[in-house]
Amino acid sequence: MAILQSSSFLNSVPSTSSNYSCKRGLIRATINIPRIKTSKISLPNLQSVLHEQDLISYSTIRNNNNLVEIQLSPATTRNHMVNGPDPLVIEKLYAIKEAVADRVEMHRNIGEQRSQWNSMLLTSINGITLAAATMVGIAASTGAEGDSVLGLKMSSTLMYLAATGMLTIINTIQPSQLAEEQRNATRLFQDLHNQIETTLSIGHPSSIDVKEAMDRVLALDKAYPLPLLGVMLEKFPSSVEPAVWWPQQRRRQTKSVNNDSWNGWNSKQEEEMREIIGVLGRKDQEEYIRLGEKALKLNKFLAMSGPLLTGVAAIGSALAGHSPHGSWAAMLGIVGGALASVVNTVEHGGQVGMVFEMYRSNAGFFQYMQESIESNLRETETERRENGELFELKLALKLGRSLSDLRNLAAASSLKEEHLDEFASKLF
Structure with missing residues (x-):
């Protein structure tokens, strides 16, 4: 049997010794460990x-x-x-992220609701208008006078008046355009949500990131309001302006990648970016503003024609059979109702308001791209710019081009200048 005995940790022994002896089969070993201070x-x-x-x-x-x-x-x-990173900054970004996620859900739900408004009101108004036209036709075809005919004419007149009022309201608020606004807001808030996630996952967030995120949330709230009364976007502006949903570009904080003193920028790339700005302004943005003006003119014409036709049809329905020109009045009531249904179907079934909003939003996208490029080029300190290679990659992806294709576009623009027929974006 062997016994291992350790001396106290506090004893001071100059050396370590091992003594052993054998007595009656008993072996005793002692190990002395030096003092550890x-x-x-x-x-x-x-x-x-x-x-x-x-x-x-x-x-x-x-x-x-x-x-x-x-x-x-x-x-x-x-x-x-x-x-x-500062934990307080992270907590603030998470709070903004949660608010943005809530807005995504709100705008999505309201967009679906307003899209349903468009479908239900279109079906209801067309049903009322066609029913009124049918009543006028039945009353005129009988050729008799009596309570039944009078009831038909009164009913058709009231239905036409109701359709006129409903058309006036629906043409003022433009449900299809409202739905498109909410779809755009949903997409942009989701994009902001993804950017905050990226900042939290791979970056070192700062108070500047919190400020920028807050500014973007408030700018989106202003660009795409949820209420209808008081703050609804103008549906028939005097001129078409690109949609603006971003805050004023601020000076960036110093940030450099791979310790590159030029931060991925060079003089050739700057010239290419200036050429791309020219193409975006001359071709893409100008084209969508032109298309938006056409859609706006068509929408104005249809919005005025619908209530006007139902109003005229109501007058014809009321005068049918009570005047020397009763047959013409009845025809006016029938034809006016039929044309009103066609106009209403083209305007709201074709979602002309949605098309106008889409063109306006696309023009705003190209303006945003131009301002993003200009804000980087105006910054004389390259360390404060977004990394040149990363910025070029993002720009190419947003325009649906490869990096080589983007450079070829800039080269072609510098040679042909205003005679270039190609658009910068290949996505839309």
């Missing part, structure tokens, strides 16, 4: 995710009878930490 162990900065205090933390560990004191030093605050 109590020392302080200095550890690197430890980040706290819960508190922001200037503290020096001590921890005492008891190992049998031995005490080892560990000092966590030096104490720091978040403002001095360089290895991690």
